[in-house]
Amino acid sequence: MFKKILVANRGEIAVRIVRACRDMGIAAVAVYEPDDMGALHVRLADEAHALPAQGDYRSPEAMLAVALRVGVDAVHPGYGIISEHPGFVRACEEAGVAVIGPGSAVLEQVRNKIDTLERVRAAGIPTTRPSSRSFAPDEGEAMLAEATRIGFPLVVKAHAGGHGRGTHVVYDSDTLLAVVKRSSGAAQAFYGDAHIYLEAAMPASRYIEVPVLGDCHGTIVHLGERDGSIQRNTRKVIGESPAPGIDQAQREAIWQTAIQVARLFGICGAATVEFVVDSAGQHHFTEIKPRIQVEHLATEMVTRIDTVREQLRIAAGEPLGYSQEQVRLSGVSIFCRINAEDPWHGYMPSPGQITCFRIPGGPNVRVDTYAYSGSEVPVHYDSLMAKLVVWGTSREECLHRVHRALQEFQINGVQTNLGLLRLIVNDEEFVSGSYTTDSSQRHLIDTPPSDDNLSDIAAVAALAFLARARSASPATPPAFTSGWYRESRRIP
Incomplete structure (x- = not known):
């Protein structure tokens, strides 16, 4: 070790x-x-x-x-x-x-996303439908021709890298080139490669990811699946394991495909195989992330497997020491990504000093964060400041727990998306488990406030009124200057 x-x-x-x-x-x-x-x-x-x-x-x-x-x-x-x-x-x-993590040979293979898709498709695995090649930012005419061939809506993606930077959905040819310009700029800034490619979008689909662990002795296991359909700027805002809305047969088919893809690329370490499940329930491979992911907490809660510890053991040459049958999936977990940003003002980042940082507690509640009262949210980095995950024996129990945990979470000094997360976990689509990737496009910030919100607003208004009354300038009532008290004390 x-x-x-x-x-x-x-x-x-x-x-x-x-x-x-x-x-x-x-x-x-x-x-x-x-x-x-x-x-x-x-x-x-x-x-x-x-x-x-x-x-x-x-x-x-x-x-x-x-x-x-x-x-x-x-x-x-x-x-x-x-x-x-x-x-x-x-x-x-x-x-x-x-x-x-996986070695340089694996990273070289999966860095080129089009080649990765072609290799997986050649193995007989259904994939999403990409463009025939990648494009430089100045190849506007060729991109328009390819977009017409694929059909709208489509997704513009960075050709290199796997962090979602530069990913945008385009609904018509009028906006394609403007979106490509933004995507290319982001790809160049983050990956050093401005090339992009196009991919056919699947409306009302679900984004399912399967984390896998593979040792360097040939053993590969999956750790169940997560639903990452609720996204903001291609970042999963809420994740859930197991994924609702798919049956056991679909679940097991996705697991087996993920293992097949991981073996195809010789994964040694932690990786995540990602799929799009269309409205007909068919899964399509879209990408492989050869690293640990932000949402790994949700998987750890349902498997009780420490992913980082396993990464260290595998990199040191140790075998996993357990088979797929020994990986137990238990209960339901829900993950929430807490950002220092203001959803009500265009998701403007909110750096600054944290004056109060109170995290939720209780059984089966976990918070991973770098923040504490008095710490700074820096200007130069990603707005992610904390990750909340809760576990329950059933989805109903888990929903109650995440609702309670988000209510308990208090951060002052910077703006956060906690209010938006509270809206999402109370939304009818989310509660029913029927949400899709299209759910992320809904303007939840315009949703009428719930009864809980109205109670909070009334309490805030009352406190504001009290604070304003206390801050008024003191004044002496006229009766105290009239001399009435002298008359009352005069001796007959």
Whole structure:
């Protein structure tokens, strides 16, 4: 087993990895930029080293330099940009530093999304329908011709990378080129490759992902499935395991396909195989993410398997030590992504100091976060600040628990999407489990307030009135200056 690991990331995932290392008796080394000097992962790690410049969290060269300087055995990149960077992983391998995750050969294979889809389709597995090739930003005429061939609506996606950056749905040819320009810019900024490709959209579908673990001895197991259909800017806002709305036969077919895809690419480590399930109930492979995902907490709650611990064991060459039959799926979990942003004002990011941070508690409630009262939400990073996940023996119990946990969660000092999450978990489609990817397009922020909201609004109004009354300037009533009290005390 490793003795010293560099955590090549920040935020709540860095805290998660540091804690897993310390649970296993492994020294954890943190890195930080100036804005993160007082961050929780820096405080919890055994060592902490400053990065040379702003933005070096995304710099493979800077991370490798720190790893070599401090003498670590391995690097865990979490789910940041460098976690899927083949050049970074290859450089670490050549330097004798292990990387926690699939090797550079796997990353090279899955980085090209069109080639990945073609390889999976050649294996007899249904896939989504992509364009025949990728396009540079200046190939407008060729893109329009390909879009016409595929048909609208369609999805514009970055050709490289797997974090959803640059992904947009387009409904007609009039807006295609403008969307492509935005997507290409995002792809260039995050992946260093401006090429995009097109894919036929499937309206009213479900986005299902299957996490898998594979050791380097040929054993691969799946960990059930999650529904990630509720998204905002291609980021899963709410995840759920098991996925509602699909029957057991569909579920098992998706599991087996995921195992088949993982074997096709020789996955050694943690990965997630993603599918789109159409309105007819047929599943189509769309992508493979060769890393741990933001939503892994939901899977951990229903399997009781520590995914990060398994990643470390697999990277150290240990076998999984259990078969698929020994993976037990129990109960229901619901995951919520809590961002420092204002949904009521165009999802504007909200950096600043947190003045109050009260997390929910009780049985089967878990919060992963880097935040605490007095900490800062930095300007330069993603708005994700906390992840809430709850578990219940049934979906009904889980719904009650997530409702209660979101009500208990209190964050002051910055704006958050907690109010929007409370609306979603009370929405009829979500409660019934009948939601699809189209549900994300509904304007829930315009929904009339519920009775609970009205009660809260009344309480806030009453407190505001009381505060205003208390802040009024003191005044002496006229009766006190009339001398009446002198007359009352006069002796006859």
